[in-house]
Amino acid sequence: MELRHLRYFVAVAQTLHYRKAAERLHIVQPALSKQISALEGELGVQLLERDRRHVALTDAGSAFLHEAIAVLAQADVAKARAVAVSKGEIGQLSVGFIQPALADLLPRALRRFRREYPGVRIRLTELTNRGAAEQVSDRTVHCAFVRLPVDLRGALTAEPISQQDVSLAVPDSHPLAAQESVDIRELAGEELILIDRQVEPQLHDYYTSLCNEAGFSPDIAHTVNSTWVALGLVAGGLGVAFAPSSAKLVGQQGVAYRPLVGATPRLNIGLLWDDKACPEVLANFLRMRSWEARP
Numbered sequence: 350m351e352l353r354h355l356r357y358f359v360a361v362a363q364t365l366h367y368r369k370a371a372e373r374l375h376i377v378q379p380a381l382s383k384q385i386s387a388l389e390g391e392l393g394v395q396l397l398e399r400d401r402r403h404v405a406l407t408d409a410g411s412a413f414l415h416e417a418i419a420v421l422a423q424a425d426v427a428k429a430r431a432v433a434v435s436k437g438e439i440g441q442l443s444v445g446f447i448q449p450a451l452a453d454l455l456p457r458a459l460r461r462f463r464r465e466y467p468g469v470r471i472r473l474t475e476l477t478n479r480g481a482a483e484q485v486s487d488r489t490v491h492c493a494f495v496r497l498p499v500d501l502r503g504a505l506t507a508e509p510i511s512q513q514d515v516s517l518a519v520p521d522s523h524p525l526a527a528q529e530s531v532d533i534r535e536l537a538g539e540e541l542i543l544i545d546r547q548v549e550p551q552l553h554d555y556y557t558s559l560c561n562e563a564g565f566s567p568d569i570a571h572t573v574n575s576t577w578v579a580l581g582l583v584a585g586g587l588g589v590a591f592a593p594s595s596a597k598l599v600g601q602q603g604v605a606y607r608p609l610v611g612a613t614p615r616l617n618i619g620l621l622w623d624d625k626a627c628p629e630v631l632a633n634f635l636r637m638r639s640w641e642a643r644p
Contacts (some may be wrong), residue, residue, distance in 0.1 A: 445493030
């Protein structure tokens with residue numbers, strides 16, 4: 350039994366007229382009669398009573414009609430869904446992100462994308478830079494907002510999309526909080542809260558190199574696995590920390606942010622994806638460029 354057999358039967362059952370049904374289906378009447386007979390033969394039941402004057406449904410035909418309409422409707426739904434998925438209009442977009450993208454960049458991008466593609470479910474995963482490269486590479490996530498530079502293994506591609514200044518986060522009662530800005534050389538002797546090198550080796554090395562270039566070795570009092578944890582320790586008076594400008598948007602009671610002079614630390618944020626694994630839902634996200642600032 351094929352779907353076309355069901356469509357032929359439904360057309361005849363709804364019109365109760367072979368010629369009208371054939372016209373609706375754009376086939377010739379003899380072919381339609383042959384297909385209906387073949388369907389009845391396959392089912393082993395008579396669906397229609399017909400003579401030269403009229404066509405009527407049997408009891409079996411009435412029952413079969415109800416089910417045939419339901420099957421055809423479900424087939425249409427399945428077809429429409431398959432087409433929508435192929436166009437990236439429905440489905441799931443899996444996005445990884447590092448914390449500096451969370452305060453503004455990521456919400457802005459997803460809000461705009463969601464307006465354009467409301468049928469797409471979005472799954473978010475917070476990752477480290479290293480974890481983002483791994484999960485995009487093994488296709489656990491479609492793309493990820495990462496810190497640049499990043500390990501471009503295989504067919505991975507990264508596009509710079511944003512840049513954030515790095516400030517110094519200090520307890521609001523700290524003497525440095527009374528200054529308008531802080532020379533990075535003033536951090537010599539200060540207890541520094543830094544991202545653990547095992548978690549973010551490139552970021553850890555970047556911050557320590559800033560101190561080394563300013564002429565001192567940093568006094569690393571505590572290591573943490575995220576900027577937000579570092580800010581919590583700063584609020585508790587346990588040291589000072591480098592923080593991207595996006596951290597100010599979240600806010601942390603007891604923490605003051607001061608721009609750094611004597612160095613120009615910045616974090617470059619990019620979007621990472623695999624060129625060889627780009628389903629249409631991801632292609633739509635890339636084409637839309639919803640992360641770009643707009644007036």
